Amino acid sequence: YADDGYRLWLKYDLIKDVAKREGYARSAQFIVLNGTSPVLKSAANELQTGLQGLLGKSVPIITNAGNRTGGIVLTESKGPDADIQQLNREGYRIIKKQNNITIASKSDAGVLYGAFALLRQIQTGQSIDNLALTSNPKIQYRLLNHWDNTNGTIERGYAGGTLWKWYELPATVDPRYVDYARANASLGINGTVVNNVNASARFLTDEYIQKVAALANVFRSYGIRVYLSVYFPAPKTIGGLKTADPLDPDVKKWWVDKTKEIYKAIPDFGGYLVKANSEGEPGPQDYDRTHADGANTLAEALKPYDGIVMWRAFVYKADPKADRFKAAYEEFTPLDGKFDKKVIVQVKNGPIDFQPREPFSPLFGAMPKTPLSMEFQITQEYTGFATHWVYEAPIFKECLDTDTYAKGKAGGSTVANVIDGSLHGYAMTAIASVANTGADRNWTGNPMAQANWYAFGRLAWDHTLTSEGIANEWVRMTLTSDPNAVKTITDLMLKSRGIYVDYNTPIGLSRPWSGIHFAPEPWQEKSARPDWTAIYYHRADSIGLGFDRTATGSNALAQYSPEVQRKWNNPETCPLPYLLWFHHVPWTKKLNTGRTLWDELCTRFYTGADSVGWMQQQWAQVKPAIDPEIFADVTGRLATQRMEAIWWRDSWVLYLQTYSKKPIPAPFKKPE
Ligand code: GCU
Numbered sequence: 001y002a003d004d005g006y007r008l009w010l011k012y013d014l015i016k017d018v019a020k021r022e023g024y025a026r027s028a029q030f031i032v033l034n035g036t037s038p039v040l041k042s043a044a045n046e047l048q049t050g051l052q053g054l055l056g057k058s059v060p061i062i063t064n065a066g067n068r069t070g071g072i073v074l075t076e077s078k079g080p081d082a083d084i085q086q087l088n089r090e091g092y093r094i095i096k097k098q099n100n101i102t103i104a105s106k107s108d109a110g111v112l113y114g115a116f117a118l119l120r121q122i123q124t125g126q127s128i129d130n131l132a133l134t135s136n137p138k139i140q141y142r143l144l145n146h147w148d149n150t151n152g153t154i155e156r157g158y159a160g161g162t163l164w165k166w167y168e169l170p171a172t173v174d175p176r177y178v179d180y181a182r183a184n185a186s187l188g189i190n191g192t193v194v195n196n197v198n199a200s201a202r203f204l205t206d207e208y209i210q211k212v213a214a215l216a217n218v219f220r221s222y223g224i225r226v227y228l229s230v231y232f233p234a235p236k237t238i239g240g241l242k243t244a245d246p247l248d249p250d251v252k253k254w255w256v257d258k259t260k261e262i263y264k265a266i267p268d269f270g271g272y273l274v275k276a277n278s279e280g281e282p283g284p285q286d287y288d289r290t291h292a293d294g295a296n297t298l299a300e301a302l303k304p305y306d307g308i309v310m311w312r313a314f315v316y317k318a319d320p321k322a323d324r325f326k327a328a329y330e331e332f333t334p335l336d337g338k339f340d341k342k343v344i345v346q347v348k349n350g351p352i353d354f355q356p357r358e359p360f361s362p363l364f365g366a367m368p369k370t371p372l373s374m375e376f377q378i379t380q381e382y383t384g385f386a387t388h389w390v391y392e393a394p395i396f397k398e399c400l401d402t403d404t405y406a407k408g409k410a411g412g413s414t415v416a417n418v419i420d421g422s423l424h425g426y427a428m429t430a431i432a433s434v435a436n437t438g439a440d441r442n443w444t445g446n447p448m449a450q451a452n453w454y455a456f457g458r459l460a461w462d463h464t465l466t467s468e469g470i471a472n473e474w475v476r477m478t479l480t481s482d483p484n485a486v487k488t489i490t491d492l493m494l495k496s497r498g499i500y501v502d503y504n505t506p507i508g509l510s511r512p513w514s515g516i517h518f519a520p521e522p523w524q525e526k527s528a529r530p531d532w533t534a535i536y537y538h539r540a541d542s543i544g545l546g547f548d549r550t551a552t553g554s555n556a557l558a559q560y561s562p563e564v565q566r567k568w569n570n571p572e573t574c575p576l577p578y579l580l581w582f583h584h585v586p587w588t589k590k591l592n593t594g595r596t597l598w599d600e601l602c603t604r605f606y607t608g609a610d611s612v613g614w615m616q617q618q619w620a621q622v623k624p625a626i627d628p629e630i631f632a633d634v635t636g637r638l639a640t641q642r643m644e645a646i647w648w649r650d651s652w653v654l655y656l657q658t659y660s661k662k663p664i665p666a667p668f669k670k671p672e
Contacts, residue, residue, distance in 0.1 A: 003627035003629055003630055004441050004442060004629055005441065005442030005447045005450070005629075005630060005633075006179075006441055006442060006443070008183050008443065008450055008453075008478065009123075009183075009186070009450070009454055009474055009477040009478045010050070010182060010183060010186060011053070011123075011477065011478065012049065012050045012052070012053025012054050012119075012123070013053060013054070014054065014055075014056050015054050015055065015122075020125070021054070021055055023129075024054070024055055024122055024128060025055045025057055026070055027070060027071075027072075027101055027128055027129070028047075028051050028055065028059055028070075028071065028072055028128075029059065029068075029070040029071050030059060030060050030061070030062050030065070030068065030071035030072070031044050031047050031048060031051075031059055031060070031061045031062070031071060031072050032061075032062055032063070032064065032065045032072065032073040032074060032100075033061050033062070033074055034064065034074070034075070035074075037076070037108040038220065038221040039109055039111070039112050039220075039221055039222065040074060040076060040108045041221070042112055042182075042185070042221045042222055042223075043103075043108070043111045043112040043114075043115040044061045044074060044115075045061075046112070046115050046116065046119070046182065046185075046186075047059070047072060047074075047115045047118070047119065048061055050119040050122075050123075051119075051122075054119075054122055054123065065100060069098065069099035069100055070100070071100050072100065072101045072102075072103065072118070073100045073101070073102045073103070074103050074111050074114075074115070075102055075103065075104040075105075075111070076104075076105060076106070076107065076108050076110075076111050077104060077105075077106070078106055081104070083102075083104055083134075084104055084105075084106060086136075087104075087105060087106055087110065087134070087136055088106075088136045088137070089106055089107050089110065090105070090106075090107055090109050090113060090136075090137050090188070090190070090223075091105060091106070091134065091135060091136030091137065092104065092105040092110045092111065092113050092114030092117065092135055093105070093114070093133070093134045094114050094117060094118055094131050094132075094133045095131060095132050095133070096129070096130055096131050096132070101118065101128065101131060103115055103118060108223070109185075109190065109223030112185055112222065112223055113135075113137075113185070113188050113223075113461075114135075116185065116186040116187075117133065118131075119186075120186075120473070120477065121133075123476065123477045124473055124476045124477060125476065125481060135461075135462070137188055137460075137461045137462070138416075138420045138429075138461070138462055138463060138464075139419065139420050139421075139429045139430060139431045139460060139461075139463075140428060140429045140430065141190065141191055141308070141344075141373070141428070141429065141430035141431070141432075142188055142189050142190050142191065142430075142431055142432075142461065143189065143190070143191035143192060143193060143227065143270075143430065143431070143432040143433075144184065144189060144191075144192045144193070144378075144432070144433060144434075144435040144437075145192075145197065145229075145273065145375070145432050145433065145434045145435060146162070146163075146164075146192065146193060146194050146195065146196070146434075146435050146437075147195075147196040147197060147198070147379075147434060147435075148162040148163075148164060148194065148195055148196055149195070149196050149200065150166055150195075150200050150202050150203070152165075152166065152167075154196075154438055155196050155198060156377075156379050156381040156434065156517075157379060157436075157438045158379065158380060158386040158436070158445050158446075159386060159436060159437060159438030159439070159440040159442075159443060159444045159449075160438035160439035160440040160445070161438060161439045162438065162439065163176065163177070163180060163437055163438065163439055164194060164211075164215065166208075166211055169214050169215070170210045170211050170213065170214035173214055173217075173218060177215060177218040177219070178218055178222075180437070181218060181219045181221070181222035181224055182222060183443075183453070184222065184224055184457065185222040185223055185224065186457075187453075187454065187456075187457025187458055187461065188457060188458075188460065188461040189224065189457050189460065190223050190224055190225065191224060191225045191226070191227055191270050192219065192224055192225075192226055192227065193226075193227040193228065193229055193273045193310075193432070194212060194215060194226055194227070194228065195228060195229050196229060197229045197273060197274075197275040197312065198275065198279075198281060199228075199229040199230055199231040199275070200231060201231040201233070201234040201237045201238045202238070203229070203230070203231075204228070204230060204231070204234050204258055205238055206261070209261065209262055209265050209266070210265060212226055212265075212266065213265040213266045216266045216268070216269070220268060225268050225269065225270035226266060226269065226270060227269070227270040227272065227273055227310070228262075228269075228272060228273070229272070229273045229274070229275065230272045230273070230274055230298070231281075231282075232244060232274060232276045232281070232282050232283050232284070232294065233282045233286075234258075235250075235251045235254040235255070239254045239258075241254060244282070244286075244287070245284075245287035245289065246284050246289050246293045246294045246296075246297035246298075247287075247289060247293055247297070251297070252297055252300065252301070255297055255298060255300075255301035256300070258301070259301040259302055259305070259307075260304075263304075263305050263307075268306075269305070269307055270307055270308070271302055271307035271308040271309055271310065271342075272298050272302070272307075272308075272309050272310065273310045273312070273432075274298065274309065274310070274311050274312060275312045275314065276291065276294055276311070276312075277291070277315060278312065278314050278316075279314075279316075290335060290338070291311060291331065291332065291335060292335045292338040292339050292343075294311070295309050295311040295339055295340065295343045295345075296339065296340040298343075299339075299340035299341075299342040299343050300340065302342055303342070307342070308342050308343070308344060308428065308430075309340070309342055309344070310343075310344050310345075310346045310373060310430065310432070311339070311343055311344070311345050311346065312345075312346045312347075312375070313328045313331075313332050313345050313346065313347045313348075313361075313372075314328065314347075314348050314353075314375075315327055315328055315331050315332075316328070316531065318529040318530065318531060319530075319531070320531070320536070322531075322554075323547075323549065323553075323554035324351075324352060324531050324536075325351045325352060325547075325549060325554065325556040326351075326554065326556045326559060328347065328351065328361065328363055329351075329361075329362050329363050329366060329559045332345060332363060332367065332370075333363070333366050333367060335370070336366075336367045336368065336369045336370050337370065338370075339370050341427060341428075342428075343370075343371075344371040344372070344373045344428050344429075344430050345363075345367065345370055345371070345372050345373070346372075346373045346374075346375045346430070346432060347361050347363045347364065347372050347373070347374065347375060348361060348377075349361060349374060349376055349395075349396070349399040349415075350399070351556070352510060352511065352537075353382070353511070354376075354377040354381055354382050354434075355382055355505065355510045356382055356383050356390070356497070356500055356501045356504055356505050357395070357398075357501050357505065357508070357577055357578075358399075358510065358581075359402075359568070359578055359581055359582075360399050360402045360404065360415050362556075362559035362560050364404050364406075364415045364418045365404030365405070365406025365415075365418050365561065366406070366559070368406075368423075368424040369424075371421070371426035371427060371428045371429065371430070372418060372419060372426070373419060373429070373430030373431055373432060374399075374400075374415075374419045374430075374431045374432065375432050375433065376392075376395075376396055376399075376431075376432070376433040376434070376456060377433060377434040378392065378433045378435055378436040378452045378453055378456050379434050379435060379436040380392075380436065380449065380452075381434075381517050382511075382513070382517055383497075383500060383504075384500060384504075384518075384641065384644070385445075385518055386444070386445030386446040386449060386637070387446065387637050387640045387641050387644065388500055388637075388641045388644070388645075389446065389448045389492075389493075389496050389615065389634070389637065389638065389641060390452075390496050390497050390500045391448070391451055391452065391455070391467070391471060391493035391496045391497060392452040392455060392456070392497065393455035393459065393467035393470050393471065394467045394494065394497045394498075395497060396455065396459050397459070397463075397467050399415055400415050400416040400419075400459070400463045401414055402414060402415050403563075403564075404418060404560075404561060404564065405560075405561040405562070405563035405564055406418065406423060406424075406561060407423065408561075408563070410563075416463040416464075420463065431459075431460045433456045433460075436449050436452060436453055437453065442633075446633075446634070446637055447630050447633055447634060448493075448634060448637075450474075450478060451470075451471065451474045451475075451493065454470070454474045454478075455467070455470045455471075455474070458470050458473075467494060468490065468494060471489075471490045471493040471494060472486060472490050475489045475490055475493075479625075479626055479627075479630070480622070480625040480626055482624075482625035484622075484625070485621075485622040485624075485626065488618055488621060488622050489622060492615055492618050495611070496615070499608055499611040499612065499615065500608070501577075501608070502604040502605070502607060502608025502611065503604070503605055503608030503609045503611075503612070503645040503648045503649050504608070504645075504648050506600075506601060506604035506605065506608065507576055507577070507579050507580050507597075507600065507601065507604065508546065508576070508577060508579045508580035508581040508582070509537075509538055509545075509546075509580050510537045510538070510581065511534060511536075511537040511538075512524075512534045512537070512538060512652070513534070519647070520647060520648050520651035520652060521651075522535075522538060522540075522651060522652055522655045522656070523535075523655050538580070539584060540655075540656060540659045541659060542659055542661075543584070543586055543587070544584055544585045544586040544587050544597065545580060545584070545585060545587070545597065545601075545656065545659070546579065546580030546581070546582075546583050546584045546585050547580065547581065547584065548582075548583060548584040549581065549582045549583075550569055550582060553584070556582075557569055557582060568582050569582070571583040571585060571589075572592075576591065576592070576593070576600075579591075585597050587659075587660040587662060598656075598660045598662045599665045601652075601653075601656065602653060602664055602668055603665070603668075605648070605649040605652055605653050606649060606667075606668040608645065608648075608649065609642075609645040609646050609648070609649040612638065612641050612642040613642060615638055615641075616635075616638045616639070616642060619631075619634060619635060619638055620635070
């Protein structure tokens with residue numbers, strides 16, 4: 001039947017090559033499940049479901065192998081066994097032992113992750129004969145953040161309304177919640193914040209706690225805990241108190257009681273995510289308290305439980321003279337060491353806001369005494385919603401792999417090493433991403449955007465994986481095993497982000513958007529706030545383009561370590577992708593490409609838009625290898641992308657030309 005994309009990367013279609021299929025089947029004749037934990041049961045069931053599809057055989061689940069061999073044994077054990085010793089709590093070891101494949105972990109969740117890893121081996125056509133595979137998650141809390149509202153909408157969601165049917169919950173539990181949990185567990189995602197950071201206080205009412213508890217009841221069997229975004233003044237708005245001052249004893253008591261109420265309904269509740277004093281949201285500063293005061297009050301309320309506070313560092317003030325780039329660092333670095341040990345500060349990858357290309361946030365490496373977690377954005381708020389094909393692993397990797405030089409010498413202080421705790425010895429480690437899922441049948445609107453959910457999950461588990469490896473794996477699990485098609489699609493994915501950046505925000509431009517962050521509006525000079533105009537970011541004038549963040553400008557560069565400053569401070573040597581992030585460059589300046597800034601910009605805008613035509617041609621070639629429904633869907637979206645890339649190109653070029661007063665270079669000039 002036609003594939004509507006619902007099954008994501010958990011398709012489990014029958015392996016066509018009979019010899020290969022039988023080879024796998026010889027090693028998967030039974031599944032041994034010895035234990036009663038619901039998560040272990042999920043592991044066995046997932047294996048059974050997957051193998052049924054892939055091998056076309058019903059593989060029995062038994063409790064004891066006796067002396068049978070040729071099966072899969074699930075083992076949760078704290079035992080002295082060397083295989084187990086090298087694992088952290090959720091890690092797994094898959095090994096061929098006494099002619100059985102053993103999947104061992106210290107936790108039931110680890111066994112579940114191992115089960116999915118074994119299925120992945122088979123789905124991607126690899127041998128399972130001599131398996132000896134050890135994998136430990138490098139980061140402890142791996143979460144999706146859903147910006148979902150009580151009225152069913154999703155802030156920055158492009159795949160339909162919310163997955164959570166608030167009006168039906170808790171009495172009606174959509175079976176789709178199980179599939180959501182399965183998909184996440186297959187990647188090792190172990191937590192989900194179910195509501196928007198611009199939070200409604202209603203989520204803390206009994207009515208909503210019961211609804212969220214019903215979700216938690218489903219997710220629990222897949223090792224996934226639920227978390228809530230909280231509205232900081234809730235003690236006032238729903239608690240009837242006069243204040244929400246975090247140091248007020250009544251307010252503290254309110255949080256203690258509320259937390260107790262939540263844990264009664266959700267015993268494994270994960271904790272709170274907070275957006276405070278950010279973009280008009282209230283917070284502790286309204287009472288002359290600090291972010292740490294606010295976070296610590298919530299942490300205190302969580303003290304009796306295994307829950308944490310994720311306090312967001314996404315803050316900036318509406319000051320036309322200030323540089324928004326510097327705000328989070330300025331507000332948070334003075335608080336280093338002042339947070340309770342249950343608090344982790346959640347930092348967006350870049351200092352502004354999920355731009356298609358952004359330098360890493362200078363907070364990474366600058367708060368050695370405070371665990372920092374990463375916040376990425378999977379949903380394509382600034383990367384073309386659900387019509388533009390942008391594979392995001394390179395965005396995530398570029399940030400993770402950048403050296404902060406927090407400890408001086410090259411190599412050891414990457415952003416990844418900051419957030420995985422290895423650099424500063426953080427007690428807690430976390431990584432989160434704003435989800436791109438919605439009620440659309442295929443989950444993500446654009447079928448290709450499933451890869452971004454997938455890539456985030458895989459990197460959250462192991463940030464050393466490569467963009468290419470993840471793409472290749474995803475294509476083979478989700479779309480096709482035809483080697484040429486796999487190659488073509490992987491290549492398209494890897495180039496897609498660069499192409500988008502070229503027609504959208506080349507050479508370090510940022511934020512040229514209209515209100516909803518989709519259509520080009522680089523000419524926007526007025527808005528509700530000065531820092532919500534386009535000109536605030538690109539600073540075009542008759543001389544040139546770009547935001548001077550060196551000492552002659554905002555000096556935001558001073559927030560980075562000296563080594564990073566040296567790399568980016570000099571416009572002659574600053575890498576082109578970041579040039580206009582840090583420098584105001586004259587139109588006529590010759591860049592290291594041999595072209596002037598103006599000619600280089602035009603070249604990027606034109607080749608970027610043209611490259612979408614190339615994407616269309618490449619995609620057309622894989623038609624025979626792809627399910628017709630998905631093929632047609634992506635073909636349509638690419639046609640829209642092509643048209644919109646031309647808009648982007650023309651909007652930018654014609655607007656910037658009013659400043660540069662230069663002609664469009666000859667190769668791109670249209671005949672009159
Ligand atoms: C962006 C986004 C908002 C969101 C905010 C945040 O500004 O446009 O919708 O609320 O980030 O992350 O808090």
